[in-house]
Amino acid sequence: MQFKSHARSLALALSLALVAGCSSTGGTQDGSMEGTRNGGAGTGVAGSGQVSGTGVGSGTNGDRAGQQADGRIPEVRTIYFDFDRDNIRSEFESVLVAHARYLRSNGNARVALQGHTDERGTREYNMALGERRANAVKRFLEVQGVSPSQLEIVSYGEERPAVRGNNDDAYAQNRRVVFAY
Amino acid sequence: MKVLITTWLSALLLMFSTLAQANLTIEITRGSDRATPIAVVPFAADGENLPEDVAQIISDNLQRSGYFEPLDRQAMYDRPSTSDEVQFGQWRGLDVRYMVVGRVSREGNGYRIRYELLDVSGSRRMLGESVTASGSELRGGAHYISDQIFESITGIRGAFATRIAYVTARGAGNDMQFALYVADADGHNSQEVLSSREPILSPAWSPDGRKLAYVSFETERPAIYIQDLATGQRVRATSFEGINGAPAWSPDGRRLAMALSKDGQPEIYIMDVASRNFERITNNNNIDTEPTWSPDGRSILFTSDRSGGPQLYRYTVGSGETERLTFTGNYNARGRFAPDGESIFLVHRSNNGYQIARQDLGSGRLVVISESRSDESPSVAPNGTMVIFATQQGNSGVLSAVSADGRASYRLPSAQGDVREPAWSPFLN
Structure with missing residues (x-):
């Protein structure tokens, strides 16, 4: 219920073109999930070969990514994963493209890719799954031309949940990779 | 007949007596x-x-x-x-x-x-x-x-005068507090060994009961530490790039098996504690982790997803042969041997969630012995009669224990937030 109301208020915010993400943890996470999912599905913005945001201005993600192409670290710094999977969901490809663009144009910038899982399953095995997710992001960024020397992998497994709770909403918000610049 | 409690246990009790406490209590559940x-x-x-x-x-x-x-x-x-x-x-x-x-x-x-x-x-x-x-x-x-x-x-040696190590955690996201504790097996006399704002996990007792190996993220990267409980002295054993996880002492206390991802995927390594020489015992593109030694020191049980999902495998030291041990269901992980080496305890996933199971190594038969839906981290009492593990009560993590046959169980609730990662000490006297 809370989840939905977050999504609704975020959709409203997007429609008013108030794109700057709020800094409260919960809001950002809920919002970035729903917001990007809607955007990605609606516009098909997330072609993996898409290096820049030009030409896809109709999508809110494209706008957002475009505005942050050079100087600023992209606002969306968390992407989410399906249960037991490490593939990049198509709606998050634009987020990764934006980070790749930032890292390419800021050669001194370094980022730690922090991989996380939900709480289900054993801790050390989840440590390995979290590392897989972070590695999947790392590979994506490298294909986009980011230097490996700018990227570091840290898996936290299930040890640092974004939110507490043993329900599907909490699990979904905890299966993530965070860009820590 | 006059019996003195062994001097080093006394020293341990004395050493801990002045430190902060966060005791667990006991509730018999079955x-x-x-x-x-x-x-x-x-x-x-x-x-x-x-x-x-x-x-x-x-x-x-x-x-x-x-x-x-x-x-x-x-x-x-x-x-x-x-x-x-x-x-x-x-x-x-x-x-x-x-x-x-x-x-x-x-x-x-x-x-x-x-x-x-x-x-x-x-x-x-x-x-x-x-x-x-x-x-x-x-x-x-x-x-x-x-x-x-x-x-x-x-006719079975008692394991009441033993201790347990466990980890507590509070908070979420970037605002968390972790602590490593040691307490009597009944939850009393708990003493903090380490506290940190970064994760602590996988405590493992040395076979002489004097040291703990564990993983701490205190440098914002995982590293394996070995800490002497009496003196508090500790050393960082490994801090390679990537995962430094799942330390497990060999029965002679001279080697530490662990999972390291420094070469890509997590692989099982054996570290000689004195020389810090490493031997790599798995080599593939899959996850290999959660090693534990058989009581005779001749083989290492570990989790691998080389067949798709996580299953338990046994590596034989010397021959280097590896065989798959678990075939029931699509998730079997974090095994621990019974002290007689004839059965293993593990985390098994079924339609009922994640539960503790016992598998007889002779027959291969697997029996679920715990009752909740999110049970993990089994650790066996040194006499093999009980298994302590982590479970959920409401939204909190608590420790629970079940007899090896699954007939009796008890919980150790705490007011300290989540409690997890129990490790039962060896015999201490």
């Missing part, structure tokens, strides 16, 4: 239908106001094991403190098979506990002993006596 009735009569105190109820501690220990059903004190006609005072016929009428009587008296700065174990049906004394304990050691004395009673009746 009693075994095969428990033997026993009466532990309140010990006479010679007019002393004792800091501990020794008979109650013994009674609780015996009940928790699942092997015994102690008689309610209300049902006792009288309270004999020596075998001479016992009217056996009366106790036979209460359907009691065994009984324990005793007396605690002041001696110097400490106490002397005299106790006797009686076979009620045979009207005979099985055991009689006198134990000295300092004031802070009364609980330790009660655990020692519990061990003697347990072994005398069952």
